[in-house]
Amino acid sequence: MSEKKKLKIGIMGGGMGAAHAKGFMALSDYAVVTAVCETNPELYSRFDGRVQPDTKFYTDFDEFIHSGIDAVMLANYFHEHAKYAIKAFEAGVDVMSETTAAPTLAECVELVEACEKYGRKYVLAVNCAYFDAVYNMRNKIRSGEAGPVLFAEAEYYHGPDPTNAVGSFNTDYNNLHWRQTLPGSYYNMHTLGALMYVTDSMPKSVWCKSIHVPGLIVHGTKLTDSPGAVVITEMDNGAVFKTTGCSGITPTSKWYRINCENFCMETERYDGPERKFIQAMHSGTEITIPGAKNVGLDTPEILELKEKVDTTTGHGGIDFYNKVHFIKYLNGEEEPEFDIYRAVTLSAVGILGWYSVLTGKEFRIPDFRNPEDRDKIRWDTRTPFGKTVDELTLPYKVSDRDRFDLYDSRYRFRL
Ligand SMILES: NC(=O)c1ccc[n+]([C@@H]2O[C@H](COP(=O)([O-])OP(=O)(O)OC[C@H]3O[C@@H](n4cnc5c(N)ncnc54)[C@H](O)[C@@H]3O)[C@@H](O)[C@H]2O)c1
Numbered sequence: 001m002s003e004k005k006k007l008k009i010g011i012m013g014g015g016m017g018a019a020h021a022k023g024f025m026a027l028s029d030y031a032v033v034t035a036v037c038e039t040n041p042e043l044y045s046r047f048d049g050r051v052q053p054d055t056k057f058y059t060d061f062d063e064f065i066h067s068g069i070d071a072v073m074l075a076n077y078f079h080e081h082a083k084y085a086i087k088a089f090e091a092g093v094d095v096m097s098e099t100t101a102a103p104t105l106a107e108c109v110e111l112v113e114a115c116e117k118y119g120r121k122y123v124l125a126v127n128c129a130y131f132d133a134v135y136n137m138r139n140k141i142r143s144g145e146a147g148p149v150l151f152a153e154a155e156y157y158h159g160p161d162p163t164n165a166v167g168s169f170n171t172d173y174n175n176l177h178w179r180q181t182l183p184g185s186y187y188n189m190h191t192l193g194a195l196m197y198v199t200d201s202m203p204k205s206v207w208c209k210s211i212h213v214p215g216l217i218v219h220g221t222k223l224t225d226s227p228g229a230v231v232i233t234e235m236d237n238g239a240v241f242k243t244t245g246c247s248g249i250t251p252t253s254k255w256y257r258i259n260c261e262n263f264c265m266e267t268e269r270y271d272g273p274e275r276k277f278i279q280a281m282h283s284g285t286e287i288t289i290p291g292a293k294n295v296g297l298d299t300p301e302i303l304e305l306k307e308k309v310d311t312t313t314g315h316g317g318i319d320f321y322n323k324v325h326f327i328k329y330l331n332g333e334e335e336p337e338f339d340i341y342r343a344v345t346l347s348a349v350g351i352l353g354w355y356s357v358l359t360g361k362e363f364r365i366p367d368f369r370n371p372e373d374r375d376k377i378r379w380d381t382r383t384p385f386g387k388t389v390d391e392l393t394l395p396y397k398v399s400d401r402d403r404f405d406l407y408d409s410r411y412r413f414r415l
Pocket of ligand 1: 043098125
């Protein structure tokens with residue numbers, strides 16, 4: 001990593017944002033957090049020991065974004081990343097965004113066009129792809145050892161844990177939290193996003209079913225009537241992937257399996273940090289590699305850094321690596337790990353996956369590099385997120401699907 005210029009980083013959001021601050025602290029020879037934006041000052045203490053003594057705290061985004069930062073880490077509300085990323089581009093600031101890139105098809109288009117217009121750098125924060133076992137799958141696919149990818153599965157179950165899922169237990173119905181109306185398909189970075197990264201493939205179409213058991217009470221004060229969704233995507237190389245969004249099913253789990261022509265690879269279920277890697281060969285022999293190290297991710301440079309500073313970050317340490325790669329990208333040393341076209345495509349799968357639940361149809365995923373595809377969807381601002389249920393322009397319940405008119409008079413995107 002280059003030390004030629006110490007980058008100035010701003011962090012927006014005091015929840016997951018504070019975890020990101022710790023990751024940047026470990027990299028303070030290369031980048032330093034000079035500004036934090038959080039409307040709730042009660043959360044500032046979460047940054048204790050994770051930022052510099054002179055780091056400034058802001059409640060106003062405009063002041064924050066013009067405070068002289070080179071790049072911003074957006075860890076604000078799930079459905080508001082695109083609008084703040086666009087403001088950052090306008091201010092000449094590069095962006096790393098938490099999932100999801102954009103909550104509507106219209107904002108997917110706006111985000112891509114603003115990034116192109118202002119010529120800024122953008123990356124969506126990869127993390128689960130950096131689990132040791134998952135990164136090993138990537139190595140074996142990219143080296144050609146595994147052969148072409150045929151079929152892959154990824155699951156993300158998240159049990160009802162109020163400490164881990166801020167907002168799910170909000171009782172202010174005049175100020176809803178995004179987790180209360182989040183459809184099952186939208187939160188897809190940990191599953192489909194990780195598989196896209198590992199297999200270097202892009203989704204072409206989506207078909208989705210939400211779990212809908214009438215009478216089942218979804219936990220906390222969530223307003224949805226579905227604990228999760230199963231998403232089938234056809235990929236650009238013909239492979240088929242089966243994934244979940246963030247599903248409120250117990251026990252909490254992240255799990256990955258990829259069938260390639262030469263062998264099948266999977267992680268061990270309920271192995272928190274996803275270290276164990278299982279490879280099944282044609283003959284049915286299984287090789288289990290406990291503690292398989294993420295060959296290639298821990299470069300000699302990173303190992304040297306790990307000797308000197310505390311690089312333990314959230315999610316078993318994986319959150320550290322997206323900062324390493326973001327800094328390298330900002331310094332022009334490598335390409336983005338998950339670029340803007342991949343990021344909005346992933347968001348579009350989540351959105352169109354929900355349209356699929358509501359209509360029973362399969363949808364083609366727009367090609368965001370193609371201006372004709374952009375024109376077909378740039379009007380579509382429909383969203384299941386807002387302050388009150390009256391503001392929502394998409395159903396947030398499976399049982400409300402009859403209210404959804406996919407082909408309304410403005411609809412020109414027949415997929
Ligand atoms: N990668 C992961 O594993 C992971 C884990 C948890 C959350 N996340 C992501 O992190 C983001 C934040 O989630 P969270 O769990 O921290 O909960 P959250 O969405 O409730 O937290 C957002 C924080 O941003 C602040 N904020 C929102 N708008 C603001 C504004 N205009 N100005 C200043 N501050 C503002 C809020 O006050 C809040 O503290 C979400 O996008 C979520 O998807 C990712």
